[in-house]
Amino acid sequence: MNLEEIKSTLEAAIPGCSPQIVTNGSPSGQHSLLLDREHAFVAAMFLRDDPTLCLDYCSNVTGLDWLDTETSEKVKVTQLVDGVEKEVDEVRKTRTPGYLEAVYHLYSMQKKHGPLVVRLRTENRTDSVHLPSFTPIWRSAEFQEREVFDLFGIIFDGHPDLRRILMWDEFEDHPMRKDYVEPDDYEYEPTPHDAVLKKALEHRNRISTPDGQGA
Amino acid sequence: MLGEGIAKGLIETARNFLGSYVNKDRLTTVQYPEQRLPQAEATRDFPFLVYDGEDWQAGLRCVGCQICEKECPPKCIFIEKSTDKKPDAVGKPQFYPAVFNIDISVCMSCQICVEVCPFDAIKMDTAFELSTVDRFGGLLWDKARLAKPNQHYHHVHPTEAAEVDGRLAEERAKADAKAKAAAEAKTSAPPPAAPPAAPPANSGVSSTS
Amino acid sequence: MSTSMEASTPAAHQGFADATMIDHESDLLQISLGPHHPSTHGVFRMDVVLDGERVVKLKPVFGYLHRNHEKIAESTTYLASIPYTDRLDYMCSLSNNWAYALSVEKLAGLQVPERAEYIRVIAAELTRLQNHASTIGFLMQEMGASGTPLMYAFREREKILDLFEALTGSRMMCNYMRFGGCRVDLPAGWLDQARKTVDEYPRFLDEFESLLASNEILLARTQGVGVLPPKLAIQGGVTGPILRASGVNYDIRKVDRYGIYERFDFKVPLGEHGDVYDRYMIRMLEMRESLKILDQALHQITPGPIIDPKAKIRGFRPKPGEAYGRIESPKGELGFYLISDGTPNPYRYRVRPPSLINLTVLEDMCLGSSLADTVVIFGTIDIVLGEVDR
Ligand code: SF4
Ligand code: SF4
Numbered sequence: 001m002n003l004e005e006i007k008s009t010l011e012a013a014i015p016g017c018s019p020q021i022v023t024n025g026s027p028s029g030q031h032s033l034l035l036d037r038e039h040a041f042v043a044a045m046f047l048r049d050d051p052t053l054c055l056d057y058c059s060n061v062t063g064l065d066w067l068d069t070e071t072s073e074k075v076k077v078t079q080l081v082d083g084v085e086k087e088v089d090e091v092r093k094t095r096t097p098g099y100l101e102a103v104y105h106l107y108s109m110q111k112k113h114g115p116l117v118v119r120l121r122t123e124n125r126t127d128s129v130h131l132p133s134f135t136p137i138w139r140s141a142e143f144q145e146r147e148v149f150d151l152f153g154i155i156f157d158g159h160p161d162l163r164r165i166l167m168w169d170e171f172e173d174h175p176m177r178k179d180y181v182e183p184d185d186y187e188y189e190p191t192p193h194d195a196v197l198k199k200a201l202e203h204r205n206r207i208s209t210p211d212g213q214g215a
Numbered sequence: 216m217l218g219e220g221i222a223k224g225l226i227e228t229a230r231n232f233l234g235s236y237v238n239k240d241r242l243t244t245v246q247y248p249e250q251r252l253p254q255a256e257a258t259r260d261f262p263f264l265v266y267d268g269e270d271w272q273a274g275l276r277c278v279g280c281q282i283c284e285k286e287c288p289p290k291c292i293f294i295e296k297s298t299d300k301k302p303d304a305v306g307k308p309q310f311y312p313a314v315f316n317i318d319i320s321v322c323m324s325c326q327i328c329v330e331v332c333p334f335d336a337i338k339m340d341t342a343f344e345l346s347t348v349d350r351f352g353g354l355l356w357d358k359a360r361l362a363k364p365n366q367h368y369h370h371v372h373p374t375e376a377a378e379v380d381g382r383l384a385e386e387r388a389k390a391d392a393k394a395k396a397a398a399e400a401k402t403s404a405p406p407p408a409a410p411p412a413a414p415p416a417n418s419g420v421s422s423t424s
Numbered sequence: 425m426s427t428s429m430e431a432s433t434p435a436a437h438q439g440f441a442d443a444t445m446i447d448h449e450s451d452l453l454q455i456s457l458g459p460h461h462p463s464t465h466g467v468f469r470m471d472v473v474l475d476g477e478r479v480v481k482l483k484p485v486f487g488y489l490h491r492n493h494e495k496i497a498e499s500t501t502y503l504a505s506i507p508y509t510d511r512l513d514y515m516c517s518l519s520n521n522w523a524y525a526l527s528v529e530k531l532a533g534l535q536v537p538e539r540a541e542y543i544r545v546i547a548a549e550l551t552r553l554q555n556h557a558s559t560i561g562f563l564m565q566e567m568g569a570s571g572t573p574l575m576y577a578f579r580e581r582e583k584i585l586d587l588f589e590a591l592t593g594s595r596m597m598c599n600y601m602r603f604g605g606c607r608v609d610l611p612a613g614w615l616d617q618a619r620k621t622v623d624e625y626p627r628f629l630d631e632f633e634s635l636l637a638s639n640e641i642l643l644a645r646t647q648g649v650g651v652l653p654p655k656l657a658i659q660g661g662v663t664g665p666i667l668r669a670s671g672v673n674y675d676i677r678k679v680d681r682y683g684i685y686e687r688f689d690f691k692v693p694l695g696e697h698g699d700v701y702d703r704y705m706i707r708m709l710e711m712r713e714s715l716k717i718l719d720q721a722l723h724q725i726t727p728g729p730i731i732d733p734k735a736k737i738r739g740f741r742p743k744p745g746e747a748y749g750r751i752e753s754p755k756g757e758l759g760f761y762l763i764s765d766g767t768p769n770p771y772r773y774r775v776r777p778p779s780l781i782n783l784t785v786l787e788d789m790c791l792g793s794s795l796a797d798t799v800v801i802f803g804t805i806d807i808v809l810g811e812v813d814r
Contacts, residue, residue: 286501326599
């Protein structure tokens with residue numbers, strides 16, 4: 001089954017489900033299927049249980065971070081200038097809000113085919129970062145979804161045990177996000193000629209000045 | 216019979232133990248500081264800078280292009296390029312590294328600097344007993360410590376060094392011929408000016424190591 | 425090993441989301457096994473709740489070796505990540521190199537010359553030999569056979585590492601494969617040396633087998649212990665020898681036929697019971713199959729180029745797009761998921777670590793068995809913490 005067929009099968013089997021095909025420009029030709037959040041869980045269940053697809057093995061789960069992008073384009077608008085209608089150039093900025101994405105690579109151990117790449121997108125990167133968890137469908141997603149939660153901050157609803165996995169529990173922030181800033185807490189000895197040396201010096205200066213925040 | 220498997224295993228152990236008295240193959244341990252195994256030719260650990268001729272200052276092949284500094288994965292090379300030019304081993308004026316440091320406490324012996332250097336200036340050494348009590352100074356190697364003669368390169372990696380020397384000689388001969396042709400063309404017809412002999416460009420395909 | 429009756433001490437309770445569940449009045453004992461414990465193969469911790477000798481709950485805790493390998497790779501070039509992949513599963517650096525190179529080749533559409541493919545197969549199978557031998561050695565160590573089997577395995581491993589050193593310059597951190605081929609050609613005499621090692625290897629396997637296979641203590645400690653049913657194995661995403669020991673026929677060398685594996689004649693050994701003994705036996709049998717592949721590859725290899733002329737070392741910029749490539753590493757399915765945005769650095773670089781995902785089913789395998797068996801079951805999963813924590 002190719003991606004088009006899977007898409008139409010899903011649309012037929014699950015009312016309201018509207019998967020989209022995301023094309024991939026590289027020679028690998030691994031295009032993916034974007035599922036909507038509401039129907040993702042049912043759709044994933046269907047992908048696993050459908051006898052022809054039988055995607056019983058979820059190999060890889062990972063997160064992606066797409067920052068907000070700002071594109072500016074010039075548009076011509078007609079404006080009333082001194083009583084005369086004129087065409088004026090105006091720069092319009094469109095802000096596309098970023099989002100977080102979870103990517104699943106599904107294979108079939110029984111039928112030995114794959115991969116089917118499934119993507120899910122959150123609404124934005126800040127407050128609405130919920131996605132349905134696939135752990136109840138494929139146990140192999142358990143640790144990997146925890147890792148995505150830990151490093152990217154996607155909250156998987158329905159995950160049985162969503163805790164930090166690689167970072168320590170008290171850690172805040174999500175280090176794999178593209179806008180992650182390293183905390184200024186250098187304790188270790190820097191090495192010569194290293195960027196660390198500069199940062200450590202700055203840090204030391206900051207904490208030694210009386211009104212420094214770090215002291 | 217219970218215990219048969221255990222007995223079989225014990226016989227195997229005994230065969231190895233007693234065999235080590237008669238069979239050299241079974242005696243695999245080497246008494247290290249006194250006894251040393253030969254090193255493979257490809258062995259690598261930390262980089263050194265190659266120089267031609269007698270004087271390491273004059274003969275350094277490195278032109279301070281800083282490519283290796285950029286490509287080194289843990290960023291342990293530190294180079295300051297000179298502002299003036301000095302004649303290199305064949306007398307062509309070239310930049311040179313005013314400072315060339317490698318922090319070998321960070322270096323992971325990956326050989327990427329060797330691969331990307333277009334001038335065959337940096338190569339991997341095989342010396343490994345480098346422990347020191349000075350963690351920072353002792354492991355930060357400067358230009359003087361890193362410079363080793365081409366003979367040393369021939370000593371540690373003979374096949375590779377012969378190949379590199381052959382290639383360099385060929386390139387030099389080509390550059391000479393070009394310069395000569397350009398000079399002749401110049402005498403017969405003054406313009407246009409001869410293009411400067413280009414440094415051997417790194418095609419990026421053939422690895423130099 | 426530190427014992428603690430009180431779930432309120434922070435270190436002990438960290439692993440449990442629902443620490444309140446533990447009834448302090450009962451006989452349940454909470455133990456933190458590791459992270460500095462000889463049986464945990466590095467810095468790995470298991471929070472175990474025991475009822476007498478029986479395990480009633482087990483949560484693995486990791487991250488002690490976390491260095492955010494993926495972030496490092498995203499802030500450096502494609503080439504500069506190759507030496508870092510060596511350090512994932514440091515027992516099998518050549519397999520890691522291959523998985524990464526394979527993914528980049530998919531991403532950029534590079535062709536690998538035939539000789540390079542042969543060298544890759546030879547390198548990867550040698551890696552499998554030494555990994556499986558030392559895994560079994562460590563497993564026996566955990567069962568109490570201190571020294572002998574492990575040292576025998578290491579003696580053989582040494583010969584293979586010598587081959588790696590002669591080929592790549594380094595024994596463990598090989599940094600050998602490049603996008604579209606390999607870094608250097610085989611040195612003179614290497615093939616003969618490799619053939620000799622491969623020919624002598626069965627002698628070691630026979631010796632190893634008569635040392636262990638019918639040992640009554642080994643049988644008693646392994647048969648019927650830590651059974652992993654095939655359904656759970658598939659569900660848990662388990663791959664590699666553990667999956668096949670449960671009787672699931674899934675070997676990526678056969679399924680994906682990446683590289684030139686379709687040219688070789690070899691079998692995929694399968695287990696029946698999915699217990700510790702099967703997992704041990706599968707590794708023994710896989711070594712024999714690897715020897716078959718090696719024997720064919722070492723005789724078929726022909727001279728030729730070793731790298732795709734289109735491949736560039738510096739300034740490598742694949743077109744925007746993404747690719748997921750995977751290989752059958754000795755530990756299981758090792759995959760790399762890469763996204764390029766047209767710059768010299770990957771936009772996303774993800775490692776699918778078999779060691780981490782195989783741990784998903786550790787609790788299920790251990791429930792109800794004794795603490796001593798837990799250590800043995802854990803040993804058969806064969807993890808390397810460099811890969812688990814990344
Ligand atoms: S790449 Fe070679 S020539 Fe350039 S700075 Fe490094 S060692 Fe010197
Ligand atoms: S060997 Fe690797 S780590 Fe060491 S200086 Fe060269 S590029 Fe850097």
